[in-house]
Each structure stands twice: as C-alpha cells, then as structure tokens.
Amino acid sequence: MPTPNPSETVAEALAMPPAPKGEPAGERGGRRRGGAPGTGTPPDAVPGRPAGRRFPKFLRRPMGDPPAEGWGRIPAPLFCLVAMFLVQLGIALSKPLFGPLGVSGTTFLRLSFAAVILLAVTRPRLRGRRPRDLAAAGLLGMASAGMTLLFAGAIDRLPMGTAATIEFLGPLAVALVFARRASHLVWALLAAGGVALLTLLGEGGGGSSLDPVGLMYAFGAAACYAAYILFTDKVGAAFQGFQGLAVSMTVGALTLAPFGLGQAWDGLTAPGASPLTLLLAVAGVSLLLPVIPYALEMTALRRMPQRVFSVMVSLEPAVSALVGLVVLGQLLGAAQLAGIGCVVAAIVGATLTGRR
Numbered sequence: 443m444p445t446p447n448p449s450e451t452v453a454e455a456l457a458m459p460p461a462p463k464g465e466p467a468g469e470r471g472g473r474r475r476g477g478a479p480g481t482g483t484p485p486d487a488v489p490g491r492p493a494g495r496r497f498p499k500f501l502r503r504p505m506g507d508p509p510a511e512g513w514g515r516i517p518a519p520l521f522c523l524v525a526m527f528l529v530q531l532g533i534a535l536s537k538p539l540f541g542p543l544g545v546s547g548t549t550f551l552r553l554s555f556a557a558v559i560l561l562a563v564t565r566p567r568l569r570g571r572r573p574r575d576l577a578a579a580g581l582l583g584m585a586s587a588g589m590t591l592l593f594a595g596a597i598d599r600l601p602m603g604t605a606a607t608i609e610f611l612g613p614l615a616v617a618l619v620f621a622r623r624a625s626h627l628v629w630a631l632l633a634a635g636g637v638a639l640l641t642l643l644g645e646g647g648g649g650s651s652l653d654p655v656g657l658m659y660a661f662g663a664a665a666c667y668a669a670y671i672l673f674t675d676k677v678g679a680a681f682q683g684f685q686g687l688a689v690s691m692t693v694g695a696l697t698l699a700p701f702g703l704g705q706a707w708d709g710l711t712a713p714g715a716s717p718l719t720l721l722l723a724v725a726g727v728s729l730l731l732p733v734i735p736y737a738l739e740m741t742a743l744r745r746m747p748q749r750v751f752s753v754m755v756s757l758e759p760a761v762s763a764l765v766g767l768v769v770l771g772q773l774l775g776a777a778q779l780a781g782i783g784c785v786v787a788a789i790v791g792a793t794l795t796g797r798r
Contacts, residue, residue: 522742535769536549542720575676575677586691587695599655644774
C-alpha cells in the first residue's frame with residue numbers, strides 16, 4: 443500500500459475548488475468552511491484542473507479520481523473532526539502570543555504567513571480578471587480581516603466556547619435568511635435563547651460577568667462571518683480552486699497592516715524578546731489555522747454529502763468549548779453549556795430542514 447504524502451495532500455486540496463453552495467465558509471480568519479456556488483470553476487476550465495498554466499502533477503489530478511489508497515481508508519468524517527480540532531487548537535495557541543505581540547500584531551502576522559503559503563501553493567493569476575471579480579476578492583479579504591481580528595479580540599476577553607458560539611450566529615443568520623420558510627423561525631428562536639443563556643447568565647473567568655467589549659467583538663465577528671460567506675459565493679464562482687482565497691487572504695493581511703504591523707514590530711523588537719521563536723510560533727499557528735484544516739476539509743468534502751459536512755461543522759462551538767477547557771483551563775458553567783447546546787441544535791436543525 444503506497445504511503446500518503448501529507449505535503450502533496452495539502453497542496454492538492456488547496457488547488458481544488460471550494461465547496462458547493464450551501465456550506466458555511468471561511469477561515470476564522472479565513473477559516474473555514476466552503477460556501478461557493480457550483481464548483482468554483484470558470485466556464486472554460488476543465489473541472490478539477492487549473493486553467494491556463496501548468497501545475498505539478500499532484501495538483502492536476504481530476505476531481506473525479508479516487509483519493510490515494512492510504513487516505514482513502516480514513517473515514518471522511520474523521521477529516522472533519524481533525525480539522526475542527528486543529529482550528530480550535532490554533533485559536534487556543536494564538537492566545538499566549540497576544541501578550542508579547544498583541545492581538546492585532548498576532549492576527550496580522552498569522553494572516554500574513556497564511557497568505558504567503560496560499561500564494562506559494564496556488565500561484566493565482568490576476569491578468570485578464572474582470573474588475574468586479576477582483577473587487578469581490580478584495581471585499582472578501584476585508585471581511586476575512588475583520589472576522590479574524592474581531593474574533594481574536596473576543597477570545598482575548600471571553601471563553602473560547604462562548605466566543606465561537608456567538609460567531610456562528612453569522613452563518614446561521616445567512617442560512618435562515620435564505621431558507622424563506624416560516625418554520626425556520628423555531629431555529630431562530632432557539633438560537634436566540636442560546637445567546638441569551640450565554641450573554642445574560644454566562645460567566646467569564648473567575649465567575650465574573652462576561653466582558654461587554656468581548657461580547658461586542660464576538661457579535662462583530664459574527665457579522666463579518668456572514669459577509670465572508672456571501673462574498674465567498676462570488677469569489678468561488680470567479681476563481682479557479684483556491685486562487686481567489688489566496689488573493690483575498692493577501693488583501694486581508696494588507697488590511698490589517700495599519701493595525702497590527704506596528705504592534706507586531708514592537709513585540710518582536712522588545713528588550714528580551716526572541717524574534718525567531720515568536721515568528722516560528724506564529725508560522726506554526728498559521729498552519730493549524732487555516733492551511734491544514736482547509737486541506738482536510740476539502741478532502742472530506744470530496745467523499746461525503748454536503749449536508750452531512752454542514753452538520754459536522756455545526757459542532758464546532760462544542761469543540762471550541764472542549765479545547766478551551768483542555769488547553770486553557772476554561773471551565774464553562776451550566777448556563778453556558780446549555781446556551782452552546784441551543785445554538786448547535788439550531789444550526790443542525792436549520793441545516794437538515796434547509797432547502798437544497
């Protein structure tokens with residue numbers, strides 16, 4: 443049995459088109475989660491193949507081909523679970539960097555490293571692109587930057603599970619708006635009840651009330667997440683594979699530069715700081731979020747129904763709470779756990795009863 447090559451799997455997955463319409467999208471900074479209509483392949487391109495240039499062999503395998511035997515033996519849902527845990531682990535490991543580099547500085551460096559990796563792998567072509575396609579990629583980058591920065595500010599002040607649950611109101615709002623069914627009001631009310639439990643009865647560290655600024659950041663991240671999904675629809679239809687994501691991630695890093703570049707520089711040049719260690723730590727976190735999870739999710743999407751994928755992704759607030767407990771020691775109360783459960787149930791319900 444041939445041994446799978448992880449580097450080829452990552453590069454191959456990043457070269458594949460985003461998920462079809464109906465899936466959440468994005469990183470958390472670009473994390474994450476599909477969302478483009480159709481295949482994301484231009485009309486004149488062969489599905490699964492880059493258009494207009496030569497790619498290495500492992501980037502040119504057609505979408506319909508079966509995966510390598512080694513990876514093919516791994517259940518597709520396991521890829522989703524590993525991706526979710528890696529994303530949340532990347533978020534948790536980002537938090538210690540907020541001290542030396544600041545929230546904005548850490549976020550800027552992480553997006554910059556991710557952009558460099560995506561640009562190196564996908565090598566997007568901008569020549570001949572329509573201005574509106576480039577504008578959509580730019581807007582997607584700004585939405586991604588806002589989502590990443592605001593979510594980082596939220597987890598700096600709130601438990602991870604609480605921040606992730608509130609942020610997921612963005613994708614849920616998009617799903618409910620486009621559902622156009624009166625019955626979906628039930629899921630909206632259930633989500634609202636969960637948010638009430640989190641914000642009114644939930645507690646922060648040491649049993650204190652939740653930080654209002656942190657809550658504001660989390661709701662702002664949810665709004666940016668919704669915009670991210672909508673813009674991903676347009677970018678995914680206009681760009682081959684993840685070329686549009688690479689462009690938008692670059693725009694996102696440039697958008698954060700005025701906020702994070704100075705803070706990052708001060709942290710790297712501070713007396714007693716170890717610039718190389720800090721940069722290596724940020725580079726490692728950028729692989730955990732978003733590069734490797736993207737590859738794992740795209741591999742899973744090729745082998746499982748979209749609706750099943752959406753249901754699995756909806757478990758992420760619960761995964762976030764678990765990682766926050768194990769890595770950061772964030773113990774949630776009964777009200778917070780009930781609130782997370784309500785929002786997860788609302789997301790699952792909206793997904794299963796949504797129109798396809």
